[in-house]
Amino acid sequence: MPPDPILEVKGLRVELSTRSGTVPVLDDLSFSIDAGETLAFVGESGCGKSMTALAVMGLVPHPIGRIASGSIRLAGEDLTRVPEKRMRAVRGNDVSMIFQEPMTALNPVYTAGEQIAESLRRHQDMGRRAAWEHAIEMLAAVGIPDPRGRASAYPHQMSGGQRQRVMIAMALACRPKVLIADEPTTALDVTVQAQIFELLKDLRRETGTALILITHDMGVVAEMAERMIVMYAGRKVEDGMVTDVIAEPKHPYTRGLISCVPHLAEVLTEERPDLTEVPGVVPPLTQFGRDMCLFSSRCPLADDKCWEERPPERRFGAGHVAACWHAEEVS
């Protein structure tokens, strides 16, 4: 009997009100993650990856966005139904998040130590001294040299990599059950990227935190995650073990993404698929939610049915799911 997933999202629909009406920026999204597992979210810009993270955090942009339906269960508790006060106690404590931009995600007028300690005081009932000491321990744990000295440093006195380490220390300070890392390294240079991923791996091993990793980079997915979800235009188009998905993608969009990364395809599959880039762009937000496969306009396999009906999620082997009318023809 497998354990219950630590986080289970079912039928999540998040709507944004735009000038041309209400559109589902997340449309019937379901997924789950087990304790200690790493789940990667991939997809092009604007597919709703960050919105998924914000929905789990209960931070859907107010007032233009709202959770219209669905459930988000964290250890059994449905976060879409709890009052804001309870949600604040969950945020930063049971679920926490690392953002894309380390250069701007830290408050410029407070020291690194204070920003970590603040979380601890808020959630862990720690006094000033204890929280400060613990913040220093956290800085040491994320590999910042001279943590005691750096705790009193302000963000502008730190490098991008160091700031992202501070963010990670802050996010992990209260030992969350789920950590969401939204493109944690896009703003950093390549060697620092590798260090941050190493750090995340180590910390996950030590703390048993489940990690949701949002990224554009298929190389990172292969390196870091056990399972992956491919998002397209607010919908989940494929979900499965990373090795399965990369070896045998069931959605033409996934195949396109993989073949964008030649070295990955070479290493992980026996024969190299066609190096077709994915031509075209993600449809505009106003098109989201239409009853059709939203990838049709870019899909080499598209036929009339794809334009007329949204493909249901279908299962291929253990835990491998894809939403495509032509899944069998893809690999």
Next chain:
Amino acid sequence: MMFTILQKVAYSGLLLLAVIVLNFFLLHAAPGDVADTIAQSMGGADAETMERIRADYGLDLPLWQQLLEYVTGVLHGDLGYSFFFNVPVTELLLERLPATLLLVITAQLLALTVGVLLGVISARRPNGLASHFVTLLALFGYSAPVFWTGIMLLIVFSLMVPIFPVAGMSDATLTGGWWAHAVDVAHHLVLPAITLASIFLALYSRLCRASMLEVLGSDYIRTAKAKGLSEGQVVVKHALKNALSPVVTLAGLQFSAVVSGAVLVETVFSWPGLGTLALQSIIARDTPTILGILFFSSLVVVVVNLITDMVLRLIDPRIRTGVA
């Protein structure tokens, strides 16, 4: 850090010196000199007497020597003699300065606190009632002349509903200890302070609102929310401290405008400060007093700028530690 502060102090000193020199030349360029004034008060004098008076007051010395004497005089606290009020200018000014400082500082602090408060409230609900109120208030503050505001307040709160005194700074007939006097002065201060604050209140609330709106949309505010902090903590601790810098900077820059505004307000409310004195001495062509007031206002503005600088350092570590 110590170095930059010393630098600022040195600049301020130079600036004041420049004001003193400028004062001297203005004094010199003004039609008529001390000898004329004295002669006038004596009911006329012949050329010989005039010469003697000029020699007595060192007016026959070369210009640079007069300048040197004037500057050393000012640096020793001697701003000349007011023949109109018949007292040394310094004495006159020191007597009037506290009233003006009290008015100007109260008005500035009032404008800042209420302005920031309104700015924060309206930034939290950009389309709410408070927000529209701030916009309206700003429009009013910009467009209503300060003397008009003052007279309106006088009519409403001193004449129609007499809860505040009409004029002056204290009630001469009052008996009692210092506490009773303090309350009395505060009572007299209410309307002038509100009048003077009204112009700047509008300015500060608008800037604070804009600054808060920008800060509230920034990444670190999202981070603060993601920590599970309450809205109050996010707004006050994380947003306001960042949004305050431009407001404090503006308040520092505006201080000289507050001082000039005080001239009008003091006149409307017969507040016995430098402003009423300025008006009297301008009408009387009492040049030494006018220039003394100019020097004192420069001194006040320079000191306030230094204080502003310190406050900014306190708020923003990026200025304090000197890295961009």
